[in-house]
Amino acid sequence: MSTTYDLAVIGGGVHGSTCALFAARGGMKVALIERGPLCREASGVNAGTLTMQMTRVALIPYALRAHAMWANASEWLGHDVGVVVCDGLSLAFTEQEEELLSFRAGKRREAGAPIELISGADALRVEPGISDKVRLAGYCKVDGYANAYLTGLAFRRALLGAGVDLMENTPASGIDREESGFAVKTATGVVRAKRVVLAGGVWIEPMLGWLGIDLPIKTLINQLVVTERVRPVMRTVVGIANGLLSLKQYPHGTVVIGGGWQGIGDRERGGVELMPDRIVGNVRLACHAIPELKDARVARAWAGLEAETADALPAAGPIPGIPDAYVCGSVHSGYTSGPYIARLLADRILGHEPALPLFPIDRLLNSGDAERGPQ
Amino acid sequence: MAQETDGRPVVTISVDGAPLEARAGEMLTTALARSGLLRLRQSPRNGAPRGAFCHMGVCQECALHVDGAVRQACLTPVRAGMAVERRGVL
Amino acid sequence: MSHDVIILGAGPAGANAALAAAETGLKVALFDQQPEAGGQVWRAPLPGLALPASPEKAGGDALRARLAASSVDLRLGRTVWSVGAHFRLDALGPDGNETVEAPRLIAATGAHERVVPFPGWTLPGVIGLAAATVLLKSHGALPGQRVVVAGCGPLLAAVATGIVKMGGTVVAIVDLAGPGDWLRLLPALATQPRLLARGAGWALKLGGKRVPVHFRHGVRAALGADAVARVRLAPVDAQGAFTAGPEITLEADALTVGHGLVPGNELPRLFRTEQTFDRRRGGFVPVLDAFGRTSLDGLYACGDGAGLRGVLVAEAAGQLAGLACAHDAGALTAAAFAERTKAPAAAAAQARPFSDAMAGMMALRPAQVAAIPPETVVCRCEDVTRAEIEAAYDDGARDLNQMKQFTRCGMGPCQGRFCGDVAGEILAAKVGSREKVGTYTARPPLRPVPLADLMGSFDYGDIPIPRPAPL
Numbered sequence: 053m054s055t056t057y058d059l060a061v062i063g064g065g066v067h068g069s070t071c072a073l074f075a076a077r078g079g080m081k082v083a084l085i086e087r088g089p090l091c092r093e094a095s096g097v098n099a100g101t102l103t104m105q106m107t108r109v110a111l112i113p114y115a116l117r118a119h120a121m122w123a124n125a126s127e128w129l130g131h132d133v134g135v136v137v138c139d140g141l142s143l144a145f146t147e148q149e150e151e152l153l154s155f156r157a158g159k160r161r162e163a164g165a166p167i168e169l170i171s172g173a174d175a176l177r178v179e180p181g182i183s184d185k186v187r188l189a190g191y192c193k194v195d196g197y198a199n200a201y202l203t204g205l206a207f208r209r210a211l212l213g214a215g216v217d218l219m220e221n222t223p224a225s226g227i228d229r230e231e232s233g234f235a236v237k238t239a240t241g242v243v244r245a246k247r248v249v250l251a252g253g254v255w256i257e258p259m260l261g262w263l264g265i266d267l268p269i270k271t272l273i274n275q276l277v278v279t280e281r282v283r284p285v286m287r288t289v290v291g292i293a294n295g296l297l298s299l300k301q302y303p304h305g306t307v308v309i310g311g312g313w314q315g316i317g318d319r320e321r322g323g324v325e326l327m328p329d330r331i332v333g334n335v336r337l338a339c340h341a342i343p344e345l346k347d348a349r350v351a352r353a354w355a356g357l358e359a360e361t362a363d364a365l366p367a368a369g370p371i372p373g374i375p376d377a378y379v380c381g382s383v384h385s386g387y388t389s390g391p392y393i394a395r396l397l398a399d400r401i402l403g404h405e406p407a408l409p410l411f412p413i414d415r416l417l418n419s420g421d422a423e424r425g426p427q
Numbered sequence: 428m429a430q431e432t433d434g435r436p437v438v439t440i441s442v443d444g445a446p447l448e449a450r451a452g453e454m455l456t457t458a459l460a461r462s463g464l465l466r467l468r469q470s471p472r473n474g475a476p477r478g479a480f481c482h483m484g485v486c487q488e489c490a491l492h493v494d495g496a497v498r499q500a501c502l503t504p505v506r507a508g509m510a511v512e513r514r515g516v517l
Numbered sequence: 518m519s520h521d522v523i524i525l526g527a528g529p530a531g532a533n534a535a536l537a538a539a540e541t542g543l544k545v546a547l548f549d550q551q552p553e554a555g556g557q558v559w560r561a562p563l564p565g566l567a568l569p570a571s572p573e574k575a576g577g578d579a580l581r582a583r584l585a586a587s588s589v590d591l592r593l594g595r596t597v598w599s600v601g602a603h604f605r606l607d608a609l610g611p612d613g614n615e616t617v618e619a620p621r622l623i624a625a626t627g628a629h630e631r632v633v634p635f636p637g638w639t640l641p642g643v644i645g646l647a648a649a650t651v652l653l654k655s656h657g658a659l660p661g662q663r664v665v666v667a668g669c670g671p672l673l674a675a676v677a678t679g680i681v682k683m684g685g686t687v688v689a690i691v692d693l694a695g696p697g698d699w700l701r702l703l704p705a706l707a708t709q710p711r712l713l714a715r716g717a718g719w720a721l722k723l724g725g726k727r728v729p730v731h732f733r734h735g736v737r738a739a740l741g742a743d744a745v746a747r748v749r750l751a752p753v754d755a756q757g758a759f760t761a762g763p764e765i766t767l768e769a770d771a772l773t774v775g776h777g778l779v780p781g782n783e784l785p786r787l788f789r790t791e792q793t794f795d796r797r798r799g800g801f802v803p804v805l806d807a808f809g810r811t812s813l814d815g816l817y818a819c820g821d822g823a824g825l826r827g828v829l830v831a832e833a834a835g836q837l838a839g840l841a842c843a844h845d846a847g848a849l850t851a852a853a854f855a856e857r858t859k860a861p862a863a864a865a866a867q868a869r870p871f872s873d874a875m876a877g878m879m880a881l882r883p884a885q886v887a888a889i890p891p892e893t894v895v896c897r898c899e900d901v902t903r904a905e906i907e908a909a910y911d912d913g914a915r916d917l918n919q920m921k922q923f924t925r926c927g928m929g930p931c932q933g934r935f936c937g938d939v940a941g942e943i944l945a946a947k948v949g950s951r952e953k954v955g956t957y958t959a960r961p962p963l964r965p966v967p968l969a970d971l972m973g974s975f976d977y978g979d980i981p982i983p984r985p986a987p988l
């Protein structure tokens with residue numbers, strides 16, 4: 053019989069990878085089991101925005117710490133994911149949007165995000181690329197972006213360096229509870245571990261099902277558009293008041309246009325199709341914000357899957373009724389906050405008190421289920 | 428390098444601000460090549476010269492600005508007065 | 518639904534599919550990026566150009582006349598950028614975005630050129646062989662005054678002849694194959710006597726001009742500062758690998774070079790239909806039944822985009838796919854379908870030995886890929902070299918998409934069309950097979966589209982902005 057790991061993490065997105073990395077650095081023997089290549093789902097195809105202005109209020113304290121982690125990725129991750137820290141603007145073009153922005157920015161500021169409201173004219177000084185139709189802007193110095201498609205490469209190197217047993221292209225299909233822990237069934241055999249973390253992104257719902265836990269997870273199908281390389285048209289991260297635009301230009305010249313416009317797909321098939329009308333809507337919004345963008349061409353568009361719980365707050369903590377089993381994911385704007393929240397969970401697994409509270413899923417299970425537990 | 432027997436009218440276009448004679452209706456790539464303008468862009472990382480390559484609208488090496496919009500020269504017939512700008516390194 | 522069938526690609530396959538379907542009474546929309554039907558092989562000359570008569574021009578004119586007389590809704594000069602399930606197609610045309618819908622879609626998107634990289638292949642003045650055919654038969658232009666014509670397959674002779682006819686100089690023909698390889702194909706070629714006679718015609722004309730032919734040679738490098746000025750050749754073996762032997766350097770102001778074609782199979786890939794790797798057919802091709810039905814209900818494919826078979830098979834396959842659509846739409850009884858498909862099926866079968874022989878000459882030679890020097894750019898759009906692709910393998914990339922994420926190879930505006938096949942071969946040499954390495958995931962838009970064209974004119978207030986995310 054092969055080794056029993058201290059910890060098996062199932063799902064190699066930003067949550068699973070970070071959790072595995074810190075657990076291994078904390079001295080545990082860790083296996084990371086990933087169905088495909090590392091970080092090729094949400095964590096490799098997302099827009100890479102590291103912003104407070106789209107983060108849920110309750111997550112702001114986490115996002116601020118996570119932003120600091122990304123900004124120092126060279127220290128803990130050790131490999132480049134193209135992080136650029138820059139100013140961020142959230143724009144309002146109408147009176148209604150001004151109201152929405154003032155309210156939302158105010159709430160986020162109360163939670164600790166250093167967002168100021170500035171006039172359209174001042175916003176133009178911060179970002180000469182924006183339209184002169186801006187009436188009001190939320191201005192935040194803690195903003196920026198990463199190059200999401202480099203996430204897998206960076207974590208791969210870091211995880212191997214930390215001694216994690218990386219099992220890519222290895223789908224897990226179930227978990228048996230055993231006396232000494234868990235037996236994770238995979239396509240290539242059983243992996244035994246004293247503890248498990250389920251970090252399957254939108255697939256945490258079926259994963260929790262393996263343990264008899266019923267936690268509905270909604271699947272969002274986010275569309276993204278990227279242009280070919282163009283001359284510099286902007287230098288900040290730009291969004292709009294209601295959060296349905298995210299825009300930035302990478303140093304190599306491409307502009308990524310996102311904001312959560314929905315395509316067609318599901319957990320079983322992935323993001324299968326984009327809605328042309330919504331591509332057009334998103335592009336119009338982008339060009340309304342940054343007029344010079346209209347000279348660029350769309351090189352590619354795609355859709356990725358993002359997980360959402362019933363209250364749109366994370367599922368990150370111990371699984372009730374099953375000692376040594378944990379879940380980690382469904383974090384809104386989870387690329388930004390994911391590393392910090394996953395690190396908190398690793399702390400907890402290593403027996404340390406997390407610096408900020410986790411998000412246990414008890415609140416989301418109806419009490420009958422929670423009592424009954426598995427089997 | 429168009430054929431001698433070409434009966435199409437000669438018109439003037441501008442390329443990077445300078446006037447250039449071309450034949451109405453010929454492909455922009457042809458007009459540019461006749462004047463020795465083979466380099467249509469520079470590659471992103473090496474800054475190496477690039478020119479029209481597939482001539483059927485696929486490779487994108489001949490993309491440039493025509494009257495402000497990105498167009499492929501191999502799919503763009505010459506019109507009198509069109510303003511062409513090469514894109515340089517992107 | 519605005520139509521019964523949408524067809525993408527108006528070459529011999531797509532146009533014949535359109536005609537066959539329309540004749541049964543179906544309402545057909547036929548889309549192409551080019552302003553005239555004919556595809557690459559039957560490309561129409563630009564308006565105002567009086568080009569000498571040729572079989573290609575005659576074939577194209579006949580086809581265009583038939584289309585004009587038919588009920589087919591011709592949507593030419595359209596850039597199709599989005600194709601959605603069952604089936605909605607969005608295209609940018611002269612009046613902005615247009616949308617059509619139909620329960621059936623035929624992909625007839627043809628092929629694009631394969632050029633196996635060598636040092637200097639990115640220099641201006643180096644163009645594809647198929648590219649040269651477009652210049653000659655449609656643009657009425659020469660690739661240069663002194664042209665080296667290199668690569669493999671029947672386009673070598675066609676391009677050299679065209680250049681000579683138009684008054685240019687062919688410095689040399691450089692053929693990866695040897696005379697023996699061509700001779701071995703004679704029995705297959707003899708099944709198409711008309712084409713064989715044309716081939717002999719090429720040989721004669723070229724002979725009259727005394728064009729040197731370097732058999733069993735490949736291009737080692739194209740040299741020059743801002744444009745190609747010299748071409749260096751070296752002998753190759755039967756597999757296409759360079760062998761020790763004297764190199765030859767030629768002065769030239771243009772090099773046209775092509776190593777076969779790659780099927781433009783992005784529609785079936787977009788819909789994730791079953792595909793298979795078939796080296797002779799140019800690479801990954803959709804799995805089809807005898808009439809062009811893919812594994813997805815309502816989606817059909819025909820012509821070179823479904824696997825390289827050449828123009829004769831493309832015409833027949835187009836008719837078969839058009840008839841299959843008609844049958845599946847209930848416009849043809851089973852008996853009528855069986856009757857009408859007989860002739861095109863027989864034509865396709867008859868053309869097969871010839872098309873197999875030609876496809877065989879143009880299939881990718883792995884030894885040629887193995888000979889690409891490490892510092893040579895493979896992805897033209899993003900300047901990614903062979904060495905960088907191999908470094909991605911060393912870093913754990915085991916499939917094309919992962920390699921793409923590690924390197925940006927294939928992320929540029931050609932959308933991976935020019936690097937995908939060769940990059941796949943480079944990675945496959947390490948991973949073990951092309952099947953494991955796979956293809957780049959097909960993504961919309963089908964062609965890069967300017968944001969300005971896409972967005973059209975609009976009022977901010979009319980943008981259907983979704984509900985805000987929770988706070």
Ligand SMILES: Cc1cc2nc3c(=O)[nH]c(=O)nc-3n(C[C@H](O)[C@H](O)[C@H](O)COP(=O)(O)OP(=O)(O)OC[C@H]3O[C@@H](n4cnc5c(N)ncnc54)[C@H](O)[C@@H]3O)c2cc1C
Pocket residue numbers: 062063064065066067068085086087088089090091092093094095096097098099100101102103222223224225251252253254255274275276298310355356357358359380381382383384385386387388389390
């Ligand atoms: C298009 C898009 C844009 C986004 N933009 C942003 C943004 O700009 N900023 C931001 O902060 N957030 C953004 N997000 C959100 C962010 O990407 C996600 O919150 C985050 O990446 C989720 O990470 P994860 O590790 O939970 O999930 P994932 O990255 O999806 O990882 C889950 C992993 O589990 C694996 N898995 C599933 N089933 C199994 C199995 N049976 N066995 C083994 N492995 C399995 C999957 O293959 C996958 O790799 C975006 C999301 C999307 C989809």
